[in-house]
Each structure stands twice: as structure tokens, then as C-alpha cells.
Amino acid sequence: MSLIxxxxxxxxxxxxQLSGLSGVGFLLGGCGTNLFSDNLRQISEPLNQSLEAxxxxxxxxxxxxxxxxxxxxxxINTFDFTPQIxxxxxxxxxxxxxxxxxxxxxxxxxxxxxxxMVIRHVCVEGWAAIVQWGGVRLRDLVALVQPKSNVRxxxxxxxxxxxxxWDLASAVHPQTLMAxxxxxxxxxxxxxxxxxxxxxxxxGYKQSKWVTQxxxxxxxxxxxxxxxxxxxxxxxxx
Amino acid sequence: MTSAKHKARSTxxxxxxxxxFHWINIISLILxxxxxxxxxxxxxxxxxxxxxxxxxxxxxxxxxxxxRNWHFTAMWLxxxxxxxxxxxxxxxxxxxxxxxxxxxxxxxxxxxxxxxKNYAWHRLVYTAIIPVLLLAILSxxxxxxxxxxxxxxxxxxxxxxLRTVHxxxxxxxxxxxxxxxxxxxxxxxxxxxxSMFL
Numbered sequence: 001m002s003l004i005x006x007x008x009x010x011x012x013x014x015x016x017q018l019s020g021l022s023g024v025g026f027l028l029g030g031c032g033t034n035l036f037s038d039n040l041r042q043i044s045e046p047l048n049q050s051l052e053a054x055x056x057x058x059x060x061x062x063x064x065x066x067x068x069x070x071x072x073x074x075x076i077n078t079f080d081f082t083p084q085i086x087x088x089x090x091x092x093x094x095x096x097x098x099x100x101x102x103x104x105x106x107x108x109x110x111x112x113x114x115x116x117m118v119i120r121h122v123c124v125e126g127w128a129a130i131v132q133w134g135g136v137r138l139r140d141l142v143a144l145v146q147p148k149s150n151v152r153x154x155x156x157x158x159x160x161x162x163x164x165x166w167d168l169a170s171a172v173h174p175q176t177l178m179a180x181x182x183x184x185x186x187x188x189x190x191x192x193x194x195x196x197x198x199x200x201x202x203x204g205y206k207q208s209k210w211v212t213q214x215x216x217x218x219x220x221x222x223x224x225x226x227x228x229x230x231x232x233x234x235x236x237x238x
Numbered sequence: 239m240t241s242a243k244h245k246a247r248s249t250x251x252x253x254x255x256x257x258x259f260h261w262i263n264i265i266s267l268i269l270x271x272x273x274x275x276x277x278x279x280x281x282x283x284x285x286x287x288x289x290x291x292x293x294x295x296x297x298x299x300x301x302x303x304x305x306r307n308w309h310f311t312a313m314w315l316x317x318x319x320x321x322x323x324x325x326x327x328x329x330x331x332x333x334x335x336x337x338x339x340x341x342x343x344x345x346x347x348x349x350x351x352x353x354x355k356n357y358a359w360h361r362l363v364y365t366a367i368i369p370v371l372l373l374a375i376l377s378x379x380x381x382x383x384x385x386x387x388x389x390x391x392x393x394x395x396x397x398x399x400l401r402t403v404h405x406x407x408x409x410x411x412x413x414x415x416x417x418x419x420x421x422x423x424x425x426x427x428x429x430x431x432x433s434m435f436l
Contacts, residue, residue, distance in 0.1 A: 037304035044311035055386040062388050075287075120397070122384060125280040125302065128397040200385045231303035233310070238385040 038231060045233055052237035053167070060174050061200040064118045064130050069183055073129035074121060076190045079226055083159040083210050087194045092178075096155070096216035099146035106194055109180070112136045117175050119200035121207075122238055124227075133198035134181030139172040141214070150218040156197060157213035164197075164208045164225045167235065168216075175200050178211065203236040250426050250433040259323040260434055266316035269308060270374075271408055272298035276305025283401045310382075317375050338365040353425075360421040367414045370407065377404035 087106045095101040116134040138154075147168075154171045156164045170176060179198040180187050187193040192209025199207060205227045228234045252260075276297040282289030299305030327333045342358035349355050376390065380400055384391040394400035422430050 037299050037307040040311045041307040044307065044314065047314070048310055052383075055383060057386065061385040120384060123281070124306070126277060126283070126401065127281045127286065128384075227303070231301075231307065233306070238383055 041231065041233070048233065049235040049237075052235045053169070056169060056173075056201065056237055058169070058173060061119065063200075064120070066118055066132065068130045069118060069132055070130045071183060073127065074131055074182075074191075075123070075127060075129075077123070077125075077204070078160065078209070079162060080160050082189055084189055085159055085194055085210060090194050090212075092195060092211070093213045094141060094145045094215075095213070097148045097151050097218055098216050099148065100144065102145060104141075106180070109136055109178070109195070112140055114181075115175075115177055116181070117177070117198075117200070119175065119198075121198075121200075121204055123204040124232065124236070131198075132181075132183045133177055133179040134184070135177040135179035135195070135198065137174060138176045138178055138197075138214075139174065141178065142172055142216075145216070147216040148218075151216045153217050153220055155213075155215040155217060155221070156208045156211050157215070158208050159210040159212050162208055162210075162226050163223065164206055165220060165228075165234070166202070166206065170199070170201055170237065173199065173201055201238050203238060205232060206236050250430045252433050255323075255326055257434060257436075259319060259326070262315065262319040263323075266312050266319060267411060269298065269312035270316050271411065272296060273305045273308035273312060274405075274408065276300075277302060277309060278405065280305075283398075283405045313378065320371060320375070336361075337368075338362040356421065356424050360418075360425045363414065363417050363421055367411070367418070370410050370414070374404065374407040377407075380404075 090106055091103045092105075092109065093101075093103050113136070114134055115137045116132060118130060118132045120128050121131045122128045152168050154166045154168060156166070158164075176197070176199040178195050180193070180195050182188070182191050187196065192211075195211050196209040197207040197211060206225070223229055224234050225232075275292045276299045279291045279297065280302040281287055282291060284290065297305065299308045327336065338358070338361040342361050345351075345354045345358040346362070349358070377394060377400060379387055380391040380394055381404060391400060394403060419431070422434075426433075
């Protein structure tokens with residue numbers, strides 16, 4: 001069997017067109033390309049996200065030994081400022097399309113089972129750090145508030161104005177935590193105290209710090225997340 | 239090379255599919271490298287944020303988010319192009335004739351004919367780039383989905399090693415492009431180069 005097609009040649013004009021195309025990459029680098037890369041995103045993001053949703057499994061991602069923790073590698077990123085929150089005053093509000101909306105104090109949360117994991121935290125910028133996180137499984141909070149059957153997404157609001165949204169399947173993954181400990185210590189303000197999202201299955205920008213409100217919804221809103229609304233991918237699955 | 243039995247000097251010719259693969263490979267590699275360097279600059283593999291950054295004219299996407307959108311779109315073009323080409327050379331058995339083999343290695347060691355040696359080098363170099371491109375895909379996947387493809391990421395050891403292996407594609411492809419162009423000119427002059435592009 002042969003796949004060889006009839007011989008064809010390109011004209012000089014076609015060659016020039018093609019070589020122009022390959023030069024486009026260099027030209028676009030310099031000028032404002034956000035518009036064009038947003039168009040590209042509309043093509044590839046649905047494809048890439050459906051692949052990521054397909055790859056997602058509820059099986060825990062293998063963890064690292066405590067000896068592998070990289071204390072210095074977790075860099076601090078914030079989009080604005082670092083809120084200082086009094087843990088005694090802090091309340092986590094859980095609402096939206098749920099049967100039992102509630103407000104939990106840190107005391108209430110710490111009475112729930114403590115889950116600990118040593119996982120790789122991967123930043124969109126390319127760096128990664130092996131970190132231990134301790135906290136309550138988000139799925140345990142989900143079980144408490146009982147989302148209605150039409151709920152498919154979860155919004156997270158932070159004290160600094162940051163906002164994020166997740167697919168429900170990733171939110172109830174057994175390693176998605178509302179963490180209040182890092183590397184065996186209480187969480188510091190820089191890392192999101194009193195409570196932040198932590199998970200091995202999403203990029204760092206999905207893992208909101210200083211979370212004050214969790215809202216269950218059936219549809220995504222026009223605002224999907226601080227960085228997603230600037231052009232990052234929404235699913236951001238690892 | 240075409241069969242030269244009946245002609246004293248044959249004109250080199252390439253199949254339409256080979257030329258298509260070659261063109262798409264060049265374009266997609268330019269997109270992958272320029273958008274990849276944009277991502278690199280967000281946190282350089284060597285030295286982190288304090289490390290050396292690539293100049294703007296080498297970058298595609300305008301910012302990290304734009305670079306990622308380009309990279310994760312062009313990855314389909316790049317890898318699917320390589321995939322159908324792999325099937326093509328397998329089905330047509332071109333892999334047996336068009337790539338470096340034992341004869342080329344032997345020629346490099348014992349041949350007294352400089353033309354035969356150049357030809358062997360040429361075939362060896364363009365054959366060697368294929369595993370480099372496959373490694374770029376594997377190391378890229380290992381970084382793209384380190385949780386779901388943890389078995390693949392684990393093969394590379396540390397994250398820094400993984401990033402380095404993926405990045406090494408860039409200087410390797412640039413050096414390859416230079417060597418491949420020079421060898422093609424040496425082996426078949428501009429006629430051979432034209433046969434692949436036109």
C-alpha cells in the first residue's frame with residue numbers, strides 16, 4: 001500500500017506566502033498579541049479542558065515522603081495585598097444552592113477530621129514545590145451543606161478580593177483540602193491564613209488563599225476567576 | 239534520493255506528504271519555541287526569577303497567559319503532525335530506507351569516500367532529531383499533567399530535571415537546524431534544499 005500522492009510543486013508565490021507564515025511567530029511576539037492569543041484560546045481551551053476532565057480521576061494522586069518537602073521552594077504570589085485576619089473573628093460562609101447553608105468558625109472547622117498530604121504544588125509560572133498541607137477535606141464540608149443535585153460548580157471568594165471557580169468533581173477530590181496547616185505548622189498570613197485551598201490536581205492560581213466564602217452554583221457566572229478573566233485557562237487541571 | 243539507475247544526474251524529489259510534514263514541523267516548532275520561551279521567562283529554569291530572561295523579540299504571546307495559550311494550541315499541531323508522519327513512514331516502510339541504518343554507521347567508520355560519509359552524517363543527524371522531538375513531547379506532558387501522569391513525571395526525577403530536559407529541546411533544535419541545513423547543502427546542494435521546500 002502506498003500513500004504517496006501525485007507529485008506537486010509549490011510556486012514561488014506560495015513559497016513566499018509560506019515563509020511569511022513562519023515569520024508571523026516572530027512578528028507577533030513584539031506587538032499586542034493578547035487579542036490574537038485570546039482567539040486561539042477559544043479554539044484550544046475547550047479541547048484541552050475536555051481532555052483534562054477526562055484525565056481527572058477521584059483516585060488520590062501518589063504522595064511524597066515527608067523527607068521530600070522543599071521548604072524554600074514555595075514562592076509567595078498574590079495579586080494585590082496580604083490580608084491580616086483574626087482567626088477568632090473568622091467565619092467561613094458556605095452558601096449557594098445547598099440544603100444547609102452555614103457559617104463555620106475555625107473551632108468548628110478544626111473539629112472536623114484533619115487530612116494531611118505531601119504533594120507537589122505547581123505554579124503556572126513553571127516552578128513547583130513539594131509541600132505538606134493539613135486541613136479539612138472540601139468533600140467533608142460538601143457533605144455537611146448538601147448541595148442540590150443541579151450543582152456543578154463551586155466559587156471561592158477571598159478576603160483580598162480574589163475569586164475562583166472550580167468544577168465540582170475536582171472540588172470533591174479526596175485531596176482537595178481547605179488547608180490551615182503548612183509543613184506541620186499553622187498556616188502563615190503569606191500562605192493564606194487562616195484557610196486556603198490546597199490540591200495536587202490544580203495549578204496554583206486555582207488554590208485561593210484567605211478563603212472566606214464557598215458558594216455552590218449550577219452554572220458558571222461571567223466572572224470565572226481573577227486570572228481566568230485575564231486569559232488563563234479555567235480548568236487548569238494537573 | 240531517487241533511483242539513479244537510468245539517469246546520470248537525478249533531480250532530488252520529495253513526496254508531497256514529506257514536504258507537508260517538514261513545513262508544518264518547522265512552523266509548529268517556531269510557535270512552540272517562541273511561546274515556550276515566553277513561559278520560560280515567567281520563571282527561568284536557570285536561576286528562577288533572578289535568572290537570565292530571553293529578549294522580547296524571541297517571545298510569542300505578549301505575556302505568560304498568551305504564551306501558554308499559544309503553547310497549548312500549537313502542541314496539537316506539532317504532535318499530531320509528528321504522529322501522522324510516524325504512521326506514514328511506518329506504513330510506506332520509509333523508515334527502513336530514508337533513515338540512518340547500519341550501512342551509514344559503517345560508512346562513517348570505514349568509507350574512504352567523503353561523499354558517502356557526508357551522506358551518512360546527513361542521514362544520521364536528521365534521524366537523531368526524531369527522538370529529541372519525542373522526548374520534548376514526553377517531558378512536556380510530564381510537566382503539563384504531573385498529577386494524572388505521575389508515572390511519566392516520576393521517570394524524570396526532580397522537577398528541575400524535568401524542566402531542564404524539556405528546555406534542552408530549544409538549543410538542540412537550533413543546533414540541529416544549523417547542522418541539518420549545512421549537511422543538506424553539502425550532500426545535495428541547493429537542489430536538495432529546494433526539493434524539500436518547493
